[in-house]
Amino acid sequence: MLPTVEQALCELKLAEELNPGPWVQHSIHVGIAARNIAKKIPRMNPEKAYIVGLLHDIGRRVGIVDIPTHIYEGYRYCMEKGWDECARICMTHSYLRMQDEFTHEPEDEKEKVIKAYIMHCQTDDYDRLIQLCDSVAVDYGFVILEKRFVDVTRRYGIMEDYIKGWDVAFEIKEAFEKEMGCSIYDALPDVGRTSLLTPKPWTPGDKEKRKNTEKEDHAQ
Numbered sequence: 001m002l003p004t005v006e007q008a009l010c011e012l013k014l015a016e017e018l019n020p021g022p023w024v025q026h027s028i029h030v031g032i033a034a035r036n037i038a039k040k041i042p043r044m045n046p047e048k049a050y051i052v053g054l055l056h057d058i059g060r061r062v063g064i065v066d067i068p069t070h071i072y073e074g075y076r077y078c079m080e081k082g083w084d085e086c087a088r089i090c091m092t093h094s095y096l097r098m099q100d101e102f103t104h105e106p107e108d109e110k111e112k113v114i115k116a117y118i119m120h121c122q123t124d125d126y127d128r129l130i131q132l133c134d135s136v137a138v139d140y141g142f143v144i145l146e147k148r149f150v151d152v153t154r155r156y157g158i159m160e161d162y163i164k165g166w167d168v169a170f171e172i173k174e175a176f177e178k179e180m181g182c183s184i185y186d187a188l189p190d191v192g193r194t195s196l197l198t199p200k201p202w203t204p205g206d207k208e209k210r211k212n213t214e215k216e217d218h219a220q
Contacts, residue, residue: 002085005047008054015061022139022202023060029137030056034129036187040180041125049129052089056130059090067094072110075117085126091117092127093134096168097161132172136184139202141194144185145169155201 003011008031016024031053038049059065059074074090095101095118102115123131135148143151149166173184185191 001082002048002051003055003081003083005051005054008051008086011058012054015058018061019063021060021064023057025139026137027054027057029139029142030054030130030133033133033137033142033188037129037133037176037180037184040182040187041176044125044129048085049126052086052126053130053133055083055086056089056093056134058086068106068108068111068114071114075114088121089126089130092121092123093130096131096165096172098123100164101161128172129176132169132176132184135169136188136191138194140197140199142185142188142191143195144191145173147195151201 012024012027031050034053035046035050038044038046055074055078057070057074058077059070059072061077062069062073065073071090071094075087078084078087078090091114092098098121099119102118106112106115121127135145136142138148138151145166149162149169153162177183180187
């Protein structure tokens with residue numbers, strides 16, 4: 001089950017009031033990217049792609065949290081609403097390697113729930129689509145995969161097996177492009193211009209600084 005587009009946008013607005021930050025605009029751009037790509041693949045539903053893209057990070061409504069927490073909170077929140085299709089995407093969007101991500105036994109209860117879910121889940125087209133779109137959408141627009149990977153690494157540092165996840169993202173990109181008959185970037189507005197912007201990595205409290213940096217980048 002899914003919310004309507006209007007409900008999804010309303011949820012994002014309410015979540016922004018609880019936890020302001022660039023994650024909201026990022027979520028909107030993930031939704032737009034997913035919708036635009038799905039439009040070029042006849043068997044996919046662009047509206048569904050848009051909705052699950054909008055809400056993939058809804059767990060961040062609870063505050064500044066780590067990856068497992070926002071995944072768990074998003075899943076829990078969407079399930080409480082009865083939006084099981086969105087809840088699924090909340091779980092799968094950060095785990096491009098899926099079962100291969102979990103080579104350890106988590107100690108945290110939230111991570112145990114996530115692992116149990118992922119270990120029994122096979123990705124479908126919408127899982128893969130949002131995993132891809134999460135990798136090309138930023139709060140200020142759309143960028144090529146390589147730019148997004150650098151952006152994330154600048155914020156969180158390089159982690160073991162990151163590059164294996166990048167390889168999966170490129171495989172997903174190539175698979176969708178084969179069906180689309182064009183580059184995914186053809187479906188992303190202004191991706192060339194936006195990819196050339198170099199805003200500093202965001203940290204809490206940086207909202208005004210980000211605006212000023214973007215103005216400087218646009219002016220160059």
